[in-house]
Amino acid sequence: MSAKAPEKILVINGSPKCRGSLTLKLTDAFIEGMLSVRDCTVQYINVSEKKIKPCTGCLSCWGRTEGECVITGDDIPEIRDSILSSDYVIESFPIYFFGMPGTLKVMTDRLLGIMCTFSGQEIDPIKTERHALRSPKEGQRLALITSCGFSESGDVFEPVMKQYDLVFGKGKYSYLCVPQLKALAQAGSGQRLEKLQALAREAGAQFISSGKIAPELVQTLSNPILSQKTYRVLMEKFWHDEKDEVSK
Numbered sequence: 427m428s429a430k431a432p433e434k435i436l437v438i439n440g441s442p443k444c445r446g447s448l449t450l451k452l453t454d455a456f457i458e459g460m461l462s463v464r465d466c467t468v469q470y471i472n473v474s475e476k477k478i479k480p481c482t483g484c485l486s487c488w489g490r491t492e493g494e495c496v497i498t499g500d501d502i503p504e505i506r507d508s509i510l511s512s513d514y515v516i517e518s519f520p521i522y523f524f525g526m527p528g529t530l531k532v533m534t535d536r537l538l539g540i541m542c543t544f545s546g547q548e549i550d551p552i553k554t555e556r557h558a559l560r561s562p563k564e565g566q567r568l569a570l571i572t573s574c575g576f577s578e579s580g581d582v583f584e585p586v587m588k589q590y591d592l593v594f595g596k597g598k599y600s601y602l603c604v605p606q607l608k609a610l611a612q613a614g615s616g617q618r619l620e621k622l623q624a625l626a627r628e629a630g631a632q633f634i635s636s637g638k639i640a641p642e643l644v645q646t647l648s649n650p651i652l653s654q655k656t657y658r659v660l661m662e663k664f665w666h667d668e669k670d671e672v673s674k
């Protein structure tokens with residue numbers, strides 16, 4: 427009897443900073459947590475390094491070409507294959523203007539063809555995803571890991587959470603929304619980073635074991651690590667040092 431092939435994890439890194447992404451530092455820890463439970467193959471896609479032409483809005487993929495995009499000559503086919511063949515899709519990105527970075531949005535729009543055609547059918551607004559996959563891989567799970575620069579997490583992450591609820595269905599995906607990540611870019615932030623990474627590792631282990639992350643853990647990660655006052659001092663120092671660098 428042949429051994430079962432290992433499950434496949436796909437990380438879609440939407441930060442234009444690619445490997446320099448602070449969000450990705452948490453995502454890497456999350457993946458470590460997943461791998462501590464069982465062996466999987468892991469593929470990373472840095473969206474900014476891919477050639478992706480924007481959607482032209484022709485909707486052929488929902489009509490004439492049945493799932494296929496008419497645009498050719500870019501990296502969308504390989505991204506699409508990776509998504510469709512993965513057991514776990516992890517989207518990792520920073521909040522830009524209270525949404526996802528433009529590069530990731532451009533990629534997402536180009537994937538309309540892998541979603542079912544909408545022909546006016548009624549959709550349960552709470553439970554059902556509005557953009558269900560045309561040919562879903564059985565048991566495929568999605569997690570969203572996002573971070574922001576602002577101190578509070580409520581309002582900042584709300585638009586993205588609403589977008590994911592509408593697209594994938596409330597409760598159909600897991601998420602970690604982590605504020606104040608800029609504080610990790612500074613010298614001496616090692617302990618803060620390690621603390622967050624340990625929590626992200628635990629979240630990854632829970633996600634692969636049960637398909638869910640405990641609400642308390644999600645909440646802990648969404649709490650600001652620093653007081654507003656301390657964060658402000660750190661941010662001011664950060665920008666001050668940046669200006670010093672330029673004037674050297």
Ligand SMILES: Cc1cc2nc3c(=O)[nH]c(=O)nc-3n(C[C@H](O)[C@H](O)[C@H](O)COP(=O)(O)O)c2cc1C
Nearest residue numbers: 441447448449520521522523524573574575576607
């Ligand atoms: C163009 C741009 C827009 C941003 N908009 C927001 C925003 O609306 N709210 C926020 O809290 N942080 C905002 N930020 C800060 C980033 O979300 C934050 O620094 C993030 O942790 C960076 O993650 P990364 O290192 O993974 O790219 C913005 C940053 C950039 C470059």
